[in-house]
Amino acid sequence: MHSQVKHARFNLIVCALAIFLTAAAYLLISVLAGPHKARGALGFLGLLGLLGFGRIFYRKETAEGGVVLDERDSQIRDRSQVLAWRVVWLYWGLMCMGPWLWVALRSGLAALEAPTVPVEVLPWVFMVAFLVFTIAWSISILVNYRTRGLTRDE
Amino acid sequence: MSKLQNRIRRLRFEHGEMTQQKLAEKAGVTRQTIIALEASQYFPSLLLAFRIARVFEVPIEQVFQLEE
Numbered sequence: 001m002h003s004q005v006k007h008a009r010f011n012l013i014v015c016a017l018a019i020f021l022t023a024a025a026y027l028l029i030s031v032l033a034g035p036h037k038a039r040g041a042l043g044f045l046g047l048l049g050l051l052g053f054g055r056i057f058y059r060k061e062t063a064e065g066g067v068v069l070d071e072r073d074s075q076i077r078d079r080s081q082v083l084a085w086r087v088v089w090l091y092w093g094l095m096c097m098g099p100w101l102w103v104a105l106r107s108g109l110a111a112l113e114a115p116t117v118p119v120e121v122l123p124w125v126f127m128v129a130f131l132v133f134t135i136a137w138s139i140s141i142l143v144n145y146r147t148r149g150l151t152r153d154e
Numbered sequence: 155m156s157k158l159q160n161r162i163r164r165l166r167f168e169h170g171e172m173t174q175q176k177l178a179e180k181a182g183v184t185r186q187t188i189i190a191l192e193a194s195q196y197f198p199s200l201l202l203a204f205r206i207a208r209v210f211e212v213p214i215e216q217v218f219q220l221e222e
Contacts, residue, residue: 002186070183072196145186 003057004073005145008138010054015135018047039120045127051134080140087136088129095125159219163192165210180209 025041061068069077099117166172174188181188182205190196191206198206207214 002184067178067182067184070187071199071202072187072190073184 002073002145003061004069004077004141006057007054008141010057011051011134011138012142014047014050015131015138018045019131021047042123042127045131048127048130048134076141076144080137080144083140084133084137088133091129091132095129155222157194157221158197159194159221160191160217161219162188162206162217165212165217169210177206177209181205 022041022044025044026038029038029041058068099121100112103111103117162177166174166177174185174192178185178188181202183202187196187198191198203214203218207217210217
């Protein structure tokens with residue numbers, strides 16, 4: 001199995017763990033202490049710091065002086081990054097439009113005349129953007145290695 | 155529609171049953187890339203195509219052929 005595939009799988013596991021624990025903590029704290037205190041659950045997204053250990057998967061090839069990423073691996077990585085940025089851009093667009101709907105559903109259409117979004121939403125938007133990028137990048141890498149392998153007929 | 159075919163697998167066996175790993179090391183790529191090349195799942199850069207041809211000591215057109 002290629003190191004980049006291991007790295008992508010590791011990323012997905014860390015993201016899944018962080019999402020699960022954050023959601024579970026949010027629900028638990030909401031029930032026990034109320035929704036206003038539940039924002040503390042965001043702290044579990046700190047687990048995403050484990051993504052920094054992804055470099056471990058390239059240690060063997062680096063130590064042996066072998067090929068870490070050849071041209072095909074680099075193409076898969078770059079293509080996946082482009083796709084991930086596109087997904088983040090879509091997410092960002094939705095996050096800019098979504099609050100209007102959120103305000104309307106929560107406070108009625110009249111509230112749209114002077115809509116306000118709590119500032120506490122901003123760190124969530126940022127953290128989720130990072131999650132979206134990492135997940136899209138990792139899935140794209142796994143799909144590229146497993147299926148097409150960069151086939152391109154012209 | 156054009157398609158790039160290659161004779162890498164045959165050339166490996168004609169060169170002392172060279173393993174994919176050995177060819178990968180000589181061409182400076184990973185074994186997975188050789189596997190993808192043999193399966194025509196990946197079309198190499200011109201540089202890599204020349205490096206592979208050089209490993210087998212044959213002209214590049216004996217390794218890769220463009221089929222219409």
